Amino acid sequence: MAAIFPFRPRRRVMSVKSITSNPVRREHSPFAAVAAVTLLTGIGAGLGGMLLALLLHGIQHVAYGYSVTHAISAESFLQGVTGAAPGRRVLVLAICGLVAGLGWWALYRFGRPLVSIREAVKSDDPQMPLASTTAHALLQIVTVALGSPLGREVAPREISSALAGWLSRRAGLSVAQSRIMVACGAGAGLAAVYNVPLGGAVFVLEVLLGTFGWPALVPAIVTSSIAALVAQAGLGNEHQYLVPSMTLSASLVVWSVVCGPLFGAAAWGFTELMKRSRAAAPKDWRLPVLSLLNFAIIGVLAMHFPQLPGNGKGPAGLAFDGGLTIGLAAMLLVLKIVITASSLRAGAEGGLLTPGLANGALLAIVLGGVWSLFWPGASSGAFAVVGATAFLAASMQMPITAVVLVFEFTRVSQDFLIPVLLAVGGALLAFQACTKWAPALQPGFGLNWGGVGKAR
Known part of the structure; x- marks a missing residue:
């Protein structure tokens, strides 16, 4: 019988249940x-x-x-x-x-x-x-x-x-x-x-x-x-800041070289202050108390300085547009830094990109205004664009990103790449120098509420 009917392997018949319970895994690309x-x-x-x-x-x-x-x-x-x-x-x-x-x-x-x-x-x-x-x-x-x-x-x-x-x-x-x-x-x-x-x-x-x-x-x-x-x-397809037409000048280029390191040093101080403020923020019952007190004080300040509330877009826009005096820019700069640090210290959260941009623009109005007394030829808005980029690049340690962002924010002419890059380079060098040498020179720098955030 075996010779007449050769052996054939029995085919395994799978039931519907076995098929559904053991699906074939298909590899996706x-x-x-x-x-x-x-x-x-x-x-x-x-x-x-x-x-x-x-x-x-x-x-x-x-x-x-x-x-x-x-x-x-x-x-x-x-x-x-x-x-x-x-x-x-x-x-x-x-x-x-x-x-x-x-x-x-x-x-x-x-x-x-x-x-x-x-x-x-x-x-x-x-x-x-x-x-x-x-x-x-x-x-x-x-x-x-x-x-x-x-x-x-x-x-x-x-x-x-x-x-x-x-x-x-x-x-x-x-x-x-x-x-x-x-x-x-x-x-x-x-x-x-x-x-x-x-x-x-x-x-x-x-x-x-x-x-x-x-x-x-x-x-x-x-x-x-x-x-x-x-x-x-x-x-809508809108950019963040409306900047008037500005021209490049020799005064602006030289100012960018001279003041670039100043923006880097200021950015280092700002970064250290924000770091310590955030590290000292409470997460317990003190958070609501400090937060209410902090923002109520900001509200009182806003009665006299309506430019203070918000992420800094208003003051930066005024700086780019040439709508600030040296005195008002200096006052807003100090107050913006103080309330940004106090808000982080109170427990609020948020970014530092636009506050850093505004601080750089305000500082540029002050430095550029003093510079123009001796060498006129550049608009205050031009100083603000260069200073905002340098401060942002150094404070967030992102030079390429900062340059691209400011140019997309403002749609300013590409002619400004020269003073912007010069200022950014100087700011980065100064920031790195402060990072290396400043802790040894002033170990107690920064906010120190409640003993938190002493060490870097």
């Missing part, structure tokens, strides 16, 4: 996964940045009672605060203190521990808690809208990075790819909220990743471009 996450991160960052910006402007209009029915460009925040009654400014800033104090206290008390973008980019598990990160970002937007002197740029970066991390995990990207996408999310958020696609991409490459290699370069450019394009649907 790594390129397709990265491309999908890149596309979705850019779209998500654009939508997130647009919504956060609209929320910010909506709160500003309602809080200070100006141009409620018209769009963003109808009236500036500085004009709205200036037009509000002095008592209303105090009330709004006091509410800001309550929101900041109670909000961040509740987040630290009940929320999951926050993970910064830098920590996520360096982590083996580049994830940021979505709920806590979203709450943290919304608190920043609300408080800046109500008059906090800190920057609003961190909020869209955090939300976009958290989204990128979540998408990367869902797509099964590797750790290295996920880190790149988290960084790209941050750049895309910056690009969306300020309409700076190139600046957002360069920020990713220079500041967060420290590489311009192709695996990082392509997604950084694509995500930031898509985010800026999506955000324009709701915010």
Whole structure:
């Protein structure tokens, strides 16, 4: 029988149950996964940045009672605060203190521990808690809208990075790819909220990743471009500052060389002060108390100086436009530094990009005004553009990003690259010299409330 009927292996018949319980895993293309996450991160960052910006402007209009029915460009925040009654400014800033104090206290008390973008980019598990990160970002937007002197740029970066991390995990990207996408999310958020696609991409490459290699370069450019394009649907294709036509002069070039190191030294002092202020901030019951007290004082100051509330865009715009005297610029510079440090010390959170930009512009008005007494020929706005770039580049240690951002912010002529780069170079050298030598010369520098933040 065996010869007549040769042996044939029995075919295994799989039931429907066995098929559904043991699905065949299909390998997806790594390129397709990265491309999908890149596309979705850019779209998500654009939508997130647009919504956060609209929320910010909506709160500003309602809080200070100006141009409620018209769009963003109808009236500036500085004009709205200036037009509000002095008592209303105090009330709004006091509410800001309550929101900041109670909000961040509740987040630290009940929320999951926050993970910064830098920590996520360096982590083996580049994830940021979505709920806590979203709450943290919304608190920043609300408080800046109500008059906090800190920057609003961190909020869209955090939300976009958290989204990128979540998408990367869902797509099964590797750790290295996920880190790149988290960084790209941050750049895309910056690009969306300020309409700076190139600046957002360069920020990713220079500041967060420290590489311009192709695996990082392509997604950084694509995500930031898509985010800026999506955000324009709701915010319009506008740049941040309206700068009058300015011309290059020999006086400005020489001033940039001479004063560049002064901006670097000032940026070092500002950075150290902010670092110690943030390190000393409480996270317990003292946070609401200090926050309310701090912002109430800012409200009193705002009764006489309506330029103080907000992230510094108003004073910077006045500096670029040549609308400040030397005396007023000096007073605003001192007060802006003090209230920025005190807000961080009280427990509020926010960025330092736009405050740093404003400080540089105000310092440039003072230095440029004195310089013009001896060598006229440059406008105060030209001094402000150069000084703002140098201060920002040194304070945040991102020279390329700072140059790109300021040129995208202002759309100033490319002729200004020469004085800008000269000032940035001098500022960076001075900042590095201060970092190396200053701690040995003055170990007690900086704020020291409660014994916190003594060591660097």
